[in-house]
Amino acid sequence: MSGVWTRAIDSMDSPFSPSGPASLGRRFANGRQSPTGPLKIFGQAKKKINDVFVEISGYIDEGNKFLEGVDVSNDLISSEQREMLSKHLSRVNGIREILSRDRMKVVFFGRTSNGKSTVINAMLRNRILPSGIGHTTNCFLQVEGCDGNEAYIVTENMPNQHMSVQSINQLASALSSFRLDPNTLIRICWPKDMCTLLRDDVVLVDSPGIDVSPDIDCWIDKFCLDADVFVLVANAESTLMQTEKNFFHRVSERLSKPNIFILNNRWDASASELEMMEEVKQQHLERNVEFLVDELKVVPSHEALNHVFFVSARETLVSRVNQDKGTPTPSGQLLEGFQGRIFEFANFERKFEECISQSAVETKFQQHTANGKQIVRELHVMMDNIHELAVSRTKEKQLEYTTKHAQLADTDKKLHQLTYEIKEEIKQHTEEVERKVSSALTDEIRRLSGLVDEFDRPFHPDPHVLNNYKKELHVYIEQGLGRNLQVRCSTALTTTVQEATADMTARLLELIPDETRRQSILSVPARDFEMAFRLDCRNLCSDFTEDIEFRFSLGISALMHRFVGRTGMQHLSRGYAQIPRPLACTPQTPSNPTAVRPGDDNEVILALLTTFSSLYSGTTVSMLAIAGLIGKAAGWRVIAVCGAVYGLLYVYERLSWTNKARERVFKQQYVDYASSKLRLIVDLTSANCSHQVQQELSSTFVRLCHQVDLTKSDLQRELTDLETDVAQLEDAAAHSKALKNRAQFIDTELNNFIAQFLSPDPRL
Numbered sequence: 001m002s003g004v005w006t007r008a009i010d011s012m013d014s015p016f017s018p019s020g021p022a023s024l025g026r027r028f029a030n031g032r033q034s035p036t037g038p039l040k041i042f043g044q045a046k047k048k049i050n051d052v053f054v055e056i057s058g059y060i061d062e063g064n065k066f067l068e069g070v071d072v073s074n075d076l077i078s079s080e081q082r083e084m085l086s087k088h089l090s091r092v093n094g095i096r097e098i099l100s101r102d103r104m105k106v107v108f109f110g111r112t113s114n115g116k117s118t119v120i121n122a123m124l125r126n127r128i129l130p131s132g133i134g135h136t137t138n139c140f141l142q143v144e145g146c147d148g149n150e151a152y153i154v155t156e157n158m159p160n161q162h163m164s165v166q167s168i169n170q171l172a173s174a175l176s177s178f179r180l181d182p183n184t185l186i187r188i189c190w191p192k193d194m195c196t197l198l199r200d201d202v203v204l205v206d207s208p209g210i211d212v213s214p215d216i217d218c219w220i221d222k223f224c225l226d227a228d229v230f231v232l233v234a235n236a237e238s239t240l241m242q243t244e245k246n247f248f249h250r251v252s253e254r255l256s257k258p259n260i261f262i263l264n265n266r267w268d269a270s271a272s273e274l275e276m277m278e279e280v281k282q283q284h285l286e287r288n289v290e291f292l293v294d295e296l297k298v299v300p301s302h303e304a305l306n307h308v309f310f311v312s313a314r315e316t317l318v319s320r321v322n323q324d325k326g327t328p329t330p331s332g333q334l335l336e337g338f339q340g341r342i343f344e345f346a347n348f349e350r351k352f353e354e355c356i357s358q359s360a361v362e363t364k365f366q367q368h369t370a371n372g373k374q375i376v377r378e379l380h381v382m383m384d385n386i387h388e389l390a391v392s393r394t395k396e397k398q399l400e401y402t403t404k405h406a407q408l409a410d411t412d413k414k415l416h417q418l419t420y421e422i423k424e425e426i427k428q429h430t431e432e433v434e435r436k437v438s439s440a441l442t443d444e445i446r447r448l449s450g451l452v453d454e455f456d457r458p459f460h461p462d463p464h465v466l467n468n469y470k471k472e473l474h475v476y477i478e479q480g481l482g483r484n485l486q487v488r489c490s491t492a493l494t495t496t497v498q499e500a501t502a503d504m505t506a507r508l509l510e511l512i513p514d515e516t517r518r519q520s521i522l523s524v525p526a527r528d529f530e531m532a533f534r535l536d537c538r539n540l541c542s543d544f545t546e547d548i549e550f551r552f553s554l555g556i557s558a559l560m561h562r563f564v565g566r567t568g569m570q571h572l573s574r575g576y577a578q579i580p581r582p583l584a585c586t587p588q589t590p591s592n593p594t595a596v597r598p599g600d601d602n603e604v605i606l607a608l609l610t611t612f613s614s615l616y617s618g619t620t621v622s623m624l625a626i627a628g629l630i631g632k633a634a635g636w637r638v639i640a641v642c643g644a645v646y647g648l649l650y651v652y653e654r655l656s657w658t659n660k661a662r663e664r665v666f667k668q669q670y671v672d673y674a675s676s677k678l679r680l681i682v683d684l685t686s687a688n689c690s691h692q693v694q695q696e697l698s699s700t701f702v703r704l705c706h707q708v709d710l711t712k713s714d715l716q717r718e719l720t721d722l723e724t725d726v727a728q729l730e731d732a733a734a735h736s737k738a739l740k741n742r743a744q745f746i747d748t749e750l751n752n753f754i755a756q757f758l759s760p761d762p763r764l
Contacts, residue, residue, distance in 0.1 A: 038350075038357040039200035042104055045361045045757040046201065049368060052749050053096050056372055059742055060089045063379065066735050071728050074393060076386055084382070088375050095368050103144070103201040104360035106352070107224055109247060110233035112209030115265040115313045117141075119233055120204050122317040123349065124195050125324055128188060129206055130169045139184040140223055141168075141206040145198030146189035154187040162189075182208050183218055202356070210247045220254055228360040229259045229352065236264040236280075236310060240287050248296060257298045259359045261307050261352060262288045267344075268312035271335040281310060309348040312341040361757050369758065373750050380743035383736045390733035394726055401722040408715045411511050415708055418511075422504055426697045429500055433493055434690035437533075438682050440488045444481050445678045449671045451480045459663040461548055470544065470670075477674065478537040485533045489689070493531050497693060501700050508704040512711045531689055537674065540681065544673045548662040552650050 063085055067077050108116040117129035117137055129141055146152075152162040155171070163171075171186060180186075192199040205223060210216065224230070230251060234240055240262075251258055264284050270277040289304040299307055315338045322329045444451075455476050457469055 037200075038354040039104070039197070039202065041357045041757065042360050042364075043200055045365055045753070046099065046102060048753055048757070049365050049372075050096070050099050052746065052753060053092060053099060053368070053372060055746055055749065056375065057089070057092050057096060059376075059379070059739070059746060060085060060092060062742075063383070063739055064089065066732075066739065070732055071725075074390075074725060074729060074732070076389055076393070076729075076732055081382055081386075084378065088379065091371065091375065095371060099364075099368065102360075102364045103203045104229075104356050104364075105203045105205065105227045106229045106231060106356060107205040107207065107227040108231045108233055109207050109210055109244075111211045111235065111241060111244060114209075114233045114235045116233045117206050118313040118317060119231070119263060119265060119311075120206055122313045122320060122345065123197060123204065124190070125317075125320045126195070127317070127321065128165075128168075128190060137206055137208050139171075139180045139182055139186060139208060140219075141186050141188060143188045143190055143198070143204045143206070145192035145195065145201070147192065149191055149193070151188070151190050151194075154189065156185055165190075182212070183215065183222065185223070211241075211243045216247055216250060220251055224251055225254065226363075227255075227258070228363050229261065229356045231352070232260060232262045233313075234262060234264050234284075234288075236267045236284065237269050239284070240291060245291060245295065248291075252296050252298060259355050260292060260296065260298055261309070261348065261355070262292070263313075263348065264288070264308070264310045265313050267310040267341055268315055268335045268338065270310075271337050274336075284308075284310070306351050309344050309351075310341070311345040311348060312338065313345070316342050316345040365753075366758055369750055369754060373747060376743050376747045376750065380740055380747065383740040383743060387733055387736040387740055390729050390736060394729040394733060397722050397726045397729060401719060401726065404715055404719055404722065407513070408712060408719065411708065411712055411715070414511055415705070415712075418507055419705070422507075422701055425500065425503075426694055426701070429496055429697060430690040430694045433496065433693045434686040436492065437485070437489055437689040438686035440485055441481075441678070441682050441685055444484050444488075445675050445682070448477070448481075448675055448678070449667075451477060451484075452667045452671050452674075454480075455667075459659055459666070461659065461662055466546070470541075470546075471538070473670065474538040474541055477541075478535050481535050481537070481678075482533045486531065489533075490531050493689070493693060497696055500697050504697070504701055504704060508701075508708055511708050514711060514714065531692060533685065534688060535678070535681070535685065537678075540677050541670070541674050544670060546666050546669055548665050550654060550657045552653055554646060554649060 067082055067085060070077050108120060110116050115131070117131040120129055120143065121127050121131060124143065128143060130137065151165040153165055153168055153171070154162060165188065168186070168188065171180060190198055197204075205227070207219065207223070210219075230248070232244060232248065234244065248258075248260060251260075267281075270280065273280070285305070285308055288308040289301070292299050292304050292307055293301045312335075315334050318333045319329055319338075319342060452473070455473055457472055458465075459469055460466065
């Protein structure tokens with residue numbers, strides 16, 4: 001009978017009957033996973049979630065660049081936000097690193113000699129792990145895929161050293177003299193091209209028997225916490241032991257509802273007891289379901305049957321190894337009913353693959369997806385806050401720019417108007433000053449005689465003494481006039497300057513909104529303005545020449561000057577100048593060179609006689625006759641008396657011509673001369689004073705205008721800064737909006753991932 005079934009199996013393309021379930025035929029052609037099998041879901045999900053986190057990482061990098069480019073002066077970004085973004089980047093990099101290592105992990109547990117290694121070998125379609133009766137596996141063995149064509153093993157003690165896979169029997173077998181600690185993990189790296197299961201990132205972990213070591217908790221912590229599926233390999237020839245139950249109770253305590261499959265292995269033993277097979281199977285099934293549903297509470301009752309299987313790993317391994325080699329299965333290797341057991345093993349693999357794919361996607365990616373959504377939500381909120389703040393700040397800056405621009409234009413306009421008005425006022429002030437000074441100086445010139453009379457210095461006609469007298473008189477008159485002008489004008493002029501300065505300051509301060517600058521201007525003490533009256537009498541009267549020689553008041557020249565007048569005397573002088581002289585003479589320079597000195601009687605008489613002789617030469621005899629007649633008529637006594645009186649008068653005047661008289665004549669001559677000279681500089685002096693006032697007011701106005709210009713410069717600089725700030729804020733608003741939209745896109749991608757891979761019933 002067994003030979004017939006052997007030949008039937010060898011003649012088939014697969015270990016399954018052509019009349020088997022269509023789904024199994026589609027999914028497991030030749031015992032291999034279909035390209036559209038459930039394990040592909042994990043790879044697709046892993047690639048998808050990796051792509052999403054690459055997008056999140058790039059998003060955070062771009063966000064970091066954006067935050068670094070934002071000007072801190074705008075206060076858009078807080079230090080907490082920068083720190084949060086840095087933490088998120090570290091989290092995302094950590095998640096990406098974990099995702100790159102994430103694989104579907106299946107851990108096989110059971111008592112010694114229950115066939116755990118044989119089950120794994122059957123799934124791998126190769127005798128990779130050591131197996132046999134008794135206690136065979138001494139430590140944990142992890143079978144994982146690797147690139148390349150050579151298989152190798154790696155131990156925990158030498159992680160960088162690749163060892164030959166042939167040494168696995170010596171390292172891991174409990175029958176070997178070389179013993180490793182049961183907690184040791186040996187990684188068996190098998191080429192992916194040789195096993196489709198490993199190509200899909202599945203890791204299978206074999207364990208020592210749970211009944212040979214008391215260090216169960218350490219096993220769970222080290223090898224089980226990241227497992228996606230647990231496979232309890234039980235011995236179908238005995239019932240489920242309490243040791244096995246206790247182990248999975250501990251697993252259930254540490255993991256929330258672990259995915260557990262129960263394989264009742266060695267079910268081929270039922271071929272010798274066909275009459276009791278169904279009763280025994282029902283007994284095992286009831287106890288297994290009770291353990292999963294009632295004790296562990298890891299699956300609902302309607303799904304429990306899909307987690308319990310009755311298989312023969314030995315028969316499945318023998319069938320698959322020979323099939324892959326293309327050789328017929330040796331006679332006697334398979335027992336009656338092996339087709340059902342092989343179908344059951346394939347059904348276990350299908351359920352296992354569906355469960356491990358879904359479980360791995362959930363356990364590996366669900367938390368990462370939730371973390372990704374949390375990160376994206378926080379980044380979305382942060383970018384939204386930055387965008388709203390940037391938009392709000394932009395409006396504020398634009399309003400401030402408009403206000404300051406209007407303020408600058410208004411300042412320009414007002415400054416132009418004030419400049420015109422103040423210049424006109426300065427002009428009026430200077431004209432008023434010029435009038436006041438001119439009037440005051442004219443009055444002082446009229447009173448000059450009194451000032452000269454007050455000069456009290458010893459007077460003497462000696463030329464040296466007289467020169468010193470004149471120098472001191474120049475200084476005295478200059479100081480006296482200056483002092484009198486100061487008394488009369490300085491207070492009024494200073495008050496005018498101060499009032500004009502205060503008015504200018506008050507009006508220009510209205511154009512300076514900066515309170516600090518206003519206070520600095522107001523705190524500057526007002527300059528003491530003092531009018532300087534520069535008369536310079538020493539140079540002005542330096543060419544004054546006095547005439548203090550004695551002149552008889554009834555002398556011929558005096559009388560002629562008195563009766564003929566200055567004009568007549570000038571005519572006489574011109575006539576006298578035309579008289580030829582035998583010798584040149586150097587006359588004394590008079591104060592008025594056009595007038596003849598009244599004391600030169602001889603010259604005057606000579607001039608009169610010459611003139612009269614030229615004019616009245618025809619009547620000279622007649623005149624002499626008339627004079628004789630007058631003398632004869634009046635009498636010579638009268639003439640003698642008149643001559644005596646005339647002589648007494650001359651003697652009186654000559655005796656009264658003292659130094660005091662000379663000083664009075666000198667001062668009177670000086671007053672006349674200085675008055676005439678000072679009248680010439682009245683306009684110049686008043687213009688000089690008005691110029692001083694103009695310079696003082698103009699300099700004050702320029703100083704105040706400079707402060708206004710500084711204010712304008714500040715406004716212009718603020719406008720430039722505001723333009724820069726507005727441009728930066730607009731750029732920040734646009735960039736943050738783009739990042740916010742990108743966060744929404746990434747969140748949509750995560751939602752799509754959840755809908756596609758993390759839904760309760762994903763489509764495989």
